[in-house]
Amino acid sequence: MTDRRRINAPSGGTSTPIFARTVKDPDSLHTLRPTRARQPDELRKIFLKTGLTPSASGSAYLEIPPADPPTTPSPPASLIPPRSSLKLACAVHGPKPLPRSAPFSPHLILTTTVKFAPFAARARRGYIRDASERDLGVHLETALRGVVIGERWPKSGVEVVVTVLEAEEDVWWGDEFTAGLGRTGGWGLMTVLAGCVTVASAAIADAGIDCVDLVSGGVAAIVRNPDAKGKGRSEGEAETKTEGPYTVLDPCPAEHQEIVAGCVVGYLPGRDEITALWMKGEAGEFAEQVVDRAVQASIATMTVLKEAVKEAAELKFQGSAGGDKGIKSLGVSNDVEMVG
């Protein structure tokens, strides 16, 4: 267990702080439960920027702040954060030649790594990658492999590294105290994966690796709020939707009492193709519908992605006359010039 290459926790083990409120007065917790203030087909705001890591070939940073209640500037009433946000940093290294020992490869070899920071969630995570992180890495690779034109880079490899500084939660934190176990978890990973796809696509575009299209991730879920009728859901949309399960785009698991099924897609709008599809839960007859909704979510994300990539490209080729011309003149200036 001890890792001799890092500084380890005290051998007695430590525990996360237990807040008195959760023990003494668990019934009052539900007043802290966040509710979804967005329309079912409304996404949270996305902040996306490329070029965060100058030492990498390409990089991007994505942040989805929690849908902010109007009282954000006032100091929080509790030290327990009501919900998490999503913060992802992605760096792309390469394409670079494969090591001599590697066997011949006629196309680009894509290596994806997703790693959660130790402070990414309420429970501290370790430094060694666990199964869920490896799983996310494989999903991400699936989503990206169909986009990169690998044949143009034989005998080369590219590393895509996503660091999850802050992750979406799987359930609302209060449910760990009030409700029992037995719920399916892992819903937060879907939002994380969708974010990873989007941020990696932006970073790959920033690195200048040839792609058929940009790929963006989108999530949709079928949710059910059994006792949401009485509790402060006075918005107009609530009346029709609170009865049976309904579909939402970009679900924040903390805001929903029960998620029936969820779906993530990696979608290429230019070609109307899906490169990755991950579905979970009991969607039943709504399976197709939830996929369609996830595609809608990724189309909405694409507008942000396009803006970010365009902005970076304009910055890169600033001062040159036009897009194509700028690239050409840049290539010329990099040639070795002869004097004398």
Next chain:
Amino acid sequence: MVPSSHFNHIRDNTDLKLELKIPELNSQFARNSHNIPPYAQNKPPKPPNLALKISMAAKTTEAPSLSFPRDIFAALSPSPFLLAHLSPQTPSTPSIRPNGRAPSEFRKPTIHRGSLTHCSGSAVVRLGDTAVVCGVRGEILLAADIPNPPSAPPQPAATDASDADADDEDDSAELSQLSLLVPNIELATGSTPTHLPGSPPSTLAQSLTARLRALLLSTRLIRARDLRILHRAPPPPDAAATPDVPPTEEAKAYWTLYIDTLFISLDGNAFDAAWAAVVVALRDTRLPRAWWDDDVEAILCSDVPAEARALRLRGLPVAASFAVFAPGGGVGDSAFRDGQEERAWVLSDPDAFEEALCPEVVTVTVDCTGGERRVRRIEKSGGSTVGRELMKGVVQRAEERWKDWLEVFGVGNS
């Protein structure tokens, strides 16, 4: 290989050109440049007629000269490149580094604090192209869980009044024996091409972590009494008989601080950035009020923000790193050694390109809180250029750097 993108953003010193007059060297360079894999420059492959052009040029009677753009020059012969920048062309012009800074100039830091949701304190520090995220999390270590408690159990001060005494209290033994501080540095976040994930922490990451921990303990930045969770045992039933005995307080548990530092981007001088991020994050840390609850037999915390308290840090130490570039000391190309006077430059806050060329590095940690300069630590390795005399100047520069940081810390405070 230094990526060319490294220099793209740098101020364009187009006036600086390397002109080689020797044909042999020219052809050598032609070979060399031909060997650069196109990937290293991360752009379309080189025009294949390069060698041809040069051989044609070599046929002409007068000695041809060849000039490269600065990024290729830097990649091909980094040491002469740096030397050409640093040695002034005329005595009146000041020497300037390839990144556009003067030798004694630091990069301007920017900090941002409190951006991580799940941390007690957090900071993002940016130093040029080096960016670090640090998060401090407090977790609880029960005293009963400590397998081998220190032989002499620490005697916590009975009253809170002796704040001045606590300044002198030697508690680093307590912190280190119980390992209440768990600092770790992660470089394998894609921050630099040389530290890719998938392998155990590199030597650099391990040494940075060890240095960070040693400095945290030796500066005695954190007070052990801030981390103790005291419990006043209820008086035993027969205590009424002896009312003079004050109720004893025992440390029922300790806060353990996990200080995780992740590099988002690394362009030299990792330690300064990491240390600053740790200090800012610790200054930002608010630990909730915690107490031992007899009913649940556990440590409980209050979630009222007003009851949380900050760590009272001792002083404000700041680390300043310097790299010594001594091309005559066997570092540079032998071609440049002849006729070149023995010169050395002490470069403040080196970037990755300079770090690769400077084996000798000095890190000075100073603390000028209260108007008095105290050197907390001097780390020096790799050479002997910086002697007693030069060290004075280095410490002086570190002191000026401390003032820079203070300004940044002050801005973040408001």
